[in-house]
Amino acid sequence: MSITPVSFAGLGARARLEIIRPVITDERQRRIPLRFSPTDYKLSKSNTFAEITIPGLETPPLQYVRGGSETLTVQALVDTSDTLDNVRTSYVDAIRNLLRPDSREHAPPVVQFVWDEAVFTGVVEKLDVNYVLFGSDGVPLRAQLDLMLKEFRPAAQQVADNPRSSPTVEKSYVVRAGDTLTSISAAVYRRPDEWRALARANGITDPRDLRPGRVLTVPRLM
Structure with missing residues (x-):
């Protein structure tokens, strides 16, 4: 047929x-x-x-x-x-x-x-x-x-299903022009107030001293 x-x-x-x-x-x-x-x-x-x-x-x-x-x-x-x-x-x-x-x-x-x-x-x-x-x-x-x-x-669904960053996993971040510790903290943790954790992990004493191209360690949040 x-x-x-x-x-x-x-x-x-x-x-x-x-x-x-x-x-x-x-x-x-x-x-x-x-x-x-x-x-x-x-x-x-x-x-x-x-x-x-x-x-x-x-x-x-x-x-x-x-x-x-x-x-x-x-x-x-x-x-x-x-x-x-x-x-x-x-x-x-x-x-x-x-x-x-x-x-x-x-x-x-x-x-x-x-x-x-x-x-x-x-x-x-x-x-x-x-x-x-x-x-x-x-x-x-x-x-x-x-x-x-x-x-x-x-x-809202994307944030719930696949968060782009996790505070429990250590990562790295390449500094770009215009970045601040606060903006980086907001990007990787979704919490701008956690910038001190970034500063401590990378030995940063002056938060304004961020050179583009520097690779930062993004520590786990306890």
Whole structure:
């Protein structure tokens, strides 16, 4: 038995986009199905580092600045060649609407890409639609969707899930121009009042004497 795009729609778990913010109780409005599950998807994430300029060094030390947002890219196919309905109104418009600001949130909805399980949570950053099949009257019947989602994680959740620093683990810190012991303490401990622990661990008697490029020991907090 040959498998056509339409018959394939009934095989296996179907991928979908699901609106999680704002809260929508009507499941038919909250869930946006994809006619066919994709063959693959791609997750990408990057970090930003700053180069610390120290005269005489061939390779400057790197200082972690921040993490970048993770992105998901997926290519999907939607098709109405069996019913001859307009694929734009049946599938594409609902996905395009995810790019529009919601009146309650004043921002586009937060969605999950679900394929048997929740794979990714984010906002739709980009959507390319390529119509590839038409009826005799010019009605589009099939479209290829190139969809990009950007990760959405509230700041409070990130602090709770993955704190960037821990007061119980000894680390090191490369001083940058404009740094003070107070600002460094706020960055590594989230407590600016712990600057004295940094001063003691590094033998600093004058808190104003911080040269860019100096490597400080960040001690554990007792």
